[in-house]
């Protein structure tokens with residue numbers, strides 16, 4: 001017979017972008033079985049049914065966060081992630097953070113890269129039911145060339161540093177892509193652009209040749225595995241598009257030609273501007289320098305026209321928060337990218353919700369099966385007070401979330417037990433520079 005769950009009396013946002021409508025939802029095992037009158041009729045013939053009264057609630061697909069680094073543990077810097085982490089401990093800590101993510105109504109994540117590539121282990125433990133957490137797909141080590149990713153001299157000239165693996169030359173590219181596929185990655189992640197310390201004034205630059213990027217795609221696609229790229233700057237976007245990348249992160253700084261290539265190849269883009277938006281809006285409260293605040297504000301402003309062009313051309317914007325850093329801690333900001341889409345890119349709240357649900361199913365490699373309230377789809381469902389189609393920021397109000405259902409199972413949302421700080425895990429800051437002129441002016 002299976003296990004049945006009947007959610008009645010709520011307003012459904014189905015994830016397609018359609019306006020909310022009154023309907024009940026009938027779930028059988030891990031799938032949505034029927035909707036509306038169908039559901040009401042079928043439930044009459046069932047004896048063992050769990051019921052949720054959703055009167056006054058919005059019933060919608062569980063959120064998908066397509067950019068969440070579960071192994072970083074709200075790090076304050078790359079230094080911490082690269083050199084202060086231990087493999088088993090970081091995956092145990094990640095399993096705690098995974099529960100924070102669920103409590104924010106996020107039932108699925110794409111974790112693009114992780115320390116020790118250990119998100120693969122967490123994914124398998126969650127999907128097998130050993131550990132509670134969101135449905136996960138992941139990459140392993142992000143591939144970079146010897147010239148560096150986003151962290152300059154912190155990255156060794158070869159091998160693995162943190163969540164990166166340096167690949168030098170065709171042989172190492174082929175070997176690493178195949179090794180990752182053997183280990184079970186869902187995606188190959190490439191850092192197509194990066195800052196080179198001495199040339200930092202030039203911003204992020206494309207650090208791969210066209211031939212090298214073509215090779216990554218050739219080897220990965222040959223095994224049916226998609227490739228995603230961190231791309232800042234027009235050249236990185238163009239080369240990644242030309243190489244047939246399947247998804248782009250950031251894609252800021254595009255010129256006309258880059259925009260056109262993304263549109264022609266219909267490549268989904270995940271701008272991931274939550275980090276920038278948080279620093280822009282709250283930086284003064286946490287002591288960020290005005291220069292950095294302005295830089296991030298500028299990156300958002302620069303993205304407005306290109307992203308509007310992609311939206312107008314029907315290119316899906318993938319919604320991801322880049323949670324895992326002190327500026328974007330787990331559980332707090334998974335809804336924030338939707339606010340950026342609404343406030344800066346002119347989406348309606350319903351379009352932003354579609355981005356974080358039905359469109360994001362692409363990042364989960366489950367398009368049409370996830371992120372929709374529709375018969376036959378996986379039953380990942382969020383019941384929340386109020387109407388997010390009127391006010392997108394409601395989705396960030398965890399206290400309004402009444403039920404989170406993953407794979408047809410209603411989860412226990414009671415608060416997580418508090419934990420202490422791990423010793424040697426975070427890098428303590430010594431604070432600001434103590435200028436003698438400032439603190440002891442009388443002696444000068």
Ligand SMILES: [Zn+2]
Pocket residue numbers: 067069112322
């Ligand atoms: Zn990232």
